[in-house]
Amino acid sequence: MSNSLRHRNHKLSMEARRAWMSQLARADGARLATLWEAADLTPQFELLRAPEIGAVMARGRAGGDGAAFNLGEATATRCSVRLESGEEGHAYALGRDKRKARLSALCDALMQTDASTHVRERILAPLVAEESARRDDDARKAAATKVEFFTMTRGDD
Amino acid sequence: MYVATKGGENAIAAAHRQLAEERRGDTAVAELSPAQIREQLALSVARCMAEGSLYDPDLAALAIKQSRGDLIEAIFLLRAYRTTLPRFGYANPIETGAMAVFRRVSATFKDIPGGQILGPTFDYTHRLLDFTLAAEGEPPRADRAPAPQLTPPPHVLALLDKDNLMEANPAPIDGETPPDLTRQPLDFPANRALRLQSLARGDEGFLLSLAYSTQRGYGNNHPFVGELRIGAVAVEMEIPELGFSIEIGEITVTECETVNQFKGSKTEPPQFTRGYGLTFGHQERKAISMALVDRALRWAELGEDSSCAPGQDVEFVLSHCDNIQATGFLEHIKLPHYVDFQSELELVRRMRAEIAASREAAE
Incomplete structure (x- = not known):
């Protein structure tokens, strides 16, 4: 690993990494695979942890903001990779999509390399845009069912 | 005691082959795919996930297909599957205040910040069979309206909180680990966290009947639905390899907060108290039932008198709300x-x- 790379790795803000890992975790697996194919990336890597399916216990809070309680489990898949150049990538996502976990871990690793711009433009940016459009449409559908109350004036005062 | 009997192997194998054929039904009728069940029987899927205590719409749909639509059998299949999974960890508590709501109503206040959003509801339908659904055709498209605000609407009960008219939620204690029914067997006394976990996976029908009984006078419960909200919330978990939390995905949940009148006690002034329901998926009846039963079970901590009603008896409720335990004990007597x-x-x-x-x- 070169010094400049080391330096850049060091500078990587946790917040940025948190954002792209979360974006990848929320992605539709088939869509991610399509974007990955189109991005034409062929990194050399080894699997530190082959895609593995397990469960995560989801929690709620009594009254919405009180003491935590265990709500129930959700299936999840995780995967860890190491690129030939040394960067490690990790993925945790709900569901049982092993291909998605592997591709997400690869994207996480590549985001720490010179390929980050390419990954951002070809994979993350479309995911962000599509998610934003979906959320907007969901919000517009919800807004269409919002109750408009009509008030009636009664009496003189 | 029931002992293994020899001699039934051939009959059992034949019975299971017959089950497979009957499950498929008339082959002249198109076969149902799990994806169709997931998309078109979404409320059955939600119930299976909640009571199976495993969020995975595809698996729940598969279980419904395998069980021929017997939801308790499907829940059993999910419970059995979940025992095979390694536990990656505990997620951070979901933030229902940040929910992307597609339905959100309050029966206590007409004008609430963010408004009353009806969403895809059966309410106000006429409950007349719609024969157009039996004919093939395109469904009408949902309406769209400008959505001015992207900020999630605040919890309605927080409005009453401000005037101290509403019982405050006990603040979370740092580092406190809630008990986990999947790790330790149910034990009494059960704190509220354990009760809520148990109710969240409890049988909808059982909780509905109990909640109804408390409304009718067996337990003195007169609640309003302060807020019912349904939508997507992010699930965050700390990644052990990295030491920070990421979103690992989104789940749909239903949350119900009830407002109950409270006359006050020696230590508390008259105010409103809360019942809380939270379930996987879109499950209004279950969430409301859960909130009523949660509130009924809180009589002791609020210093109320018990009327010894079933809905106030924590051992009775928690020991009998799990339909897999119940059906296991009930159905074994036919073996x-x-x-x-x-x-x-x-x-x-x-x-x-x-x-x-x-x-x-x-x-």
């Missing part, structure tokens, strides 16, 4: 009990003989 019954038969015959003998001796 071979030849030896047990033989011993009872012997016993009854002996008692009858003894009585006959004593009568003869008396004569």
